Amino acid sequence: MNPRPDPFNRTLSYLHQHVGPLIVAFFSAALVGLFTTADAKILQILIDDVLAPKNYGLLKIALVILLAVHILRGLFLFTSRYLVSRIGHRISRQIREELFRKVEALPLSYFEKNRSGQILARMSSDVPVVQGALMMTNTALTHSLTVFFCLALMCWLSWKLALFSLILLPVISTVVRWLSRRLRRVGSLMQERVGDLTASFSEAISGIREIQAFGAEEHQLNRFRQVNQAGYEAFMKGTKYTSLTSPIVELFYASGMALVIWAGARTVISGGLTVGQLVEFLACLGMMFHPLRSLTEIQATVKQSLGAAERIYDLLDEPLCIESRPGAPALVSVKGKVEYRGVSFDYGGENPVSVLFDIDLCLLPGQVAALVGKSGAGKTTLVNLLPRFHDATKGGIYIDEVDIRAVDLKSLRSFFGIVPQETFLFSGTIEENIALGKPGASSEEIRCAATDANAMEFIARLPEGFATVLGERGVNLSGGQRQRVAIARALLKDPKILILDEATSALDTESEALVQDALNRLMQNRTTLVIAHRLSTVAKADQIVVLEAGTIRETGTHGDLIALGGLYHHLCKAQVLEAPIPSDVS
Template sequence: MNDRDRYWQLLAYIRPQTRTIVQALLCTLVFTAMWPVLAWLAGEIAKPLAEGQVLAIAKMAGLGTLTFLVQKIAQYGQDTLMAKAALAIGFQLRTQVYAHLQRLSLSYFESAQSGDLAYRMTEDIDRISEVVNKIFHQFVPSLLQLIVVLGYMVYLNWQLTLATLVIAPVMAGLITWFGERIRTLSYRSQSRISNLSALLVEVFSGMRLVQAFAAEDYTLERFSREAERNRLARYRTEKLKAIQSPVVGFLEAIALLSLLLLGGWQVSQKNLTGSAFVSYLAAVIMLIDPISLLTSNYNEFKQGQASLDRVFELLAMQPTVIEKEGAVPLPPVTGKVEFHKVSFAYQPDQPVLKELSLLALPGEAIALVGHSGAGKTTLVNLLPRLYDPQAGQILIDGIDIRDVTLRSLRSQIGIVPQETILFSGTIAQNIAFGQTRADLEAIQAAAKIANAHQFIIQFPEGYQTWVGERGVNLSGGQRQRLAIARAVLLNPRILILDEATSALDSESEALVQEALERVMRNRTVFIIAHRLATVRRADRILVLEHGQVVESGTHAELLNQGGRYARFYAQQFQA
């Protein structure tokens, strides 16, 4: 997509700010109209100045002061109104991108770098907002100033103006060439800084592992290598911009010197008066700033293009899990779940599930066991439509889950994952995550069921205790019990326990297991566990192998069969 198309896409965000932008442009017109007045005053003041007419000089100085005052008031209105519009556009774009990312499927986030996404959401959108601001705050006023002042110069002496403009196409060509090169280099530079940001997020989130493996030098070497790539990319951009400035400045100087020679000749030929030439020179001086700003704005326009490319790349991403048009809310369910000949693969030639079928009755606890890679987690991830199967059907209470809205489906399925994710905020906020209307009484009741209330009230701040990023100031067992409380507060009819006790010590596991048994009552539960001791009380145990159910039964039935489950069990308890 070319530059024009990208910026045309931005019009959808600019349109809601039309009123503010029009008000800003009215201020710009007043601001611009003052330039030829000031140029005229410069020529007019030359006459009484030469003749020593103090009263006339004072009068012209007063007019000049008034003109400057009107211009600066208009400039203030232009600057503040455009800043307001640009920030509103940035806010709207950032909010839409964030909302769009929320709709993307889990598979996208498994391959995307969080640091890169954060950079696009912050730095790239800020740059776009700055470009929009400068287009209306600097580019448009400078362009209008250029047109108005040039018009005044043509009025004074068109021959001199024509000679001055001979060099303009050369300057325009150079500015365009530099702008294209700067856009390309800016895209590379911004990609490098995104990679650097992603590396920082990765290292800081895994600092415990870095220190445990004494890998500080290793991560420092990776960081230095990425930082050096970023430095080189930035340096190439800055070097090109540094070359541009003296080249354009040199051409401006040649134009000015040529103007002095031609102007002097015009005065000597009586084609131009001395005061008119002073006015003409003042107008030329007024062209230096807008030409300089147009040059730098064009460069920033190109750098903004690189940011636009990166942001609109995100908006172009399409989710793989799409809510069906006309999807209806899933009514409150009893918890009957059926997988009918479901097949799924992350890669086309590597199937994870193969025509798998199973039926879970309301209130039944089903345990899924098997080797890593057998498809256990994939199976339960299909239920809330974190992924969609390539073939087969998944039904809840006889309703195909593809026919209902995602929100109504997921609100009736609770998940207690192996790795508990907590967010910066209070304990109460983490338990009530995703629920805006939960009161403290309901939060406390959920915490009691999850065996979390006792440790929470031991904190000085109780439920208002601040949880650090990822819950680092809580133990593994405490974090897991908060995750259970979160699921309890949701009050789902279907519950997924994905290795919920695998990373806990025996004391924490006992507390968590007791909480889980309380939570599982009267719910349809899918339990994934490598520790077979935690699944013995399940109503039914399914053994998965290569994406298919190879054994099914209660703990006792499977032991009596002497098959795969019996061998797993024997291996664990012999160990």
């Protein structure tokens, strides 16, 4: 494996695509630096050649030049800032897209291990920090050149005096370097705290129902206060160092200035320099001050931003433990045979606990398997292995005799339809939400799927029918309505293999009947794995699989298992599987 490039070079590598505008921007920035220095020269001409000899003609010319220089300077300043900002925004846009793409590709286990707030902070707080640092590159260039031209002019006027004025520079730079080292450390801390704050906030938003129902407002607020306080302390630490920088640097600057004025005045008196030249020299020294200070600040900011960049790259480089093997062929057509062969699984972590042991299970095309077992038995885990939300730790899963890990992941998933216990609806219209099952589906197909999903009746009652906007700022649907949207999605996708994970268990009896009716339609001619609590659903299955603590305890039809008088029989009697046995099953 290649060693990771350091975050600085990696950030610079984003600039490669913008070389043209970057050159123009830097060229303009350089001219801004040059034109800034021109003021000092004009000042000298004013004193030595206009005021002393009382030359009115030259005064007009000098003022015209002054104006012209500043108009040009403004023009170049605009060009360089505009171009560099545009580059910064474009790079941010690119990084945000890369982050989004990455988040979409990450295995589910990543989101179980990391809090969403921390992931969000990469986008909301780290990207702007990196962008800010990128945009400072041209300010840094302008300032460096201003300093360079000022120094050149000073040396040209009197190299001795120039050298003399640099005496204090090593001292200043040592102090500033010490300060910026501190700042960098504090910077990482501050960004981390911002992540914690975002995470706390987003947790409160996700859990608002629980907070309000349990009256946990005060308790959660107290927890937030701790995070908030820790953030405050980190920010204040940062403030201490940033506020210290200015007074310290200014103190050194004033001492240096005093020394130079003392030496410069002596040179003028002894005839080494004209008055205008001394003023020019001092003006240069003065003009160097702001850029020099700003350069040290930029250096500190850039160092701070490296921490943010590193966190972004950590996320971008997060290994995808579930991805297609290079060159894996696409799964083209599927009959629907599903086979688990000696599958074991654990969720990993420091002390992995086995969740599934040695599972063997075979479903022929079109068959229905019902998984039953107590909560925590491993039913969801078992079905989640099929579309590779997780990979088995031992054994393998085969579809039509093909190992699911040997084929292209996207093509594999295209054969599955999943109706979970609770369905997430994206912000957008109801039509778009159904079309998630088949991007680009015609409105005819969408209506057909909605009809078969028993969703037509409630969609027709929505204010704008299929065009009704759902999600955060739109209409909210009831649980039963959501499930019917999920079924419509699945119908539209027309999958070969169907996974129903407690699709009706969060519903009331009335909407359950409607949803169950739609599900029955959906299950026709598809290999189905269904996790259900209704005996009416379970009893009809071709195969009932009874799971206990990750192992298959019993398999067979309803009749077989009742006759066996084991765990299934017990579950039925204890009404863990409730509802009367339907008349078509005896």
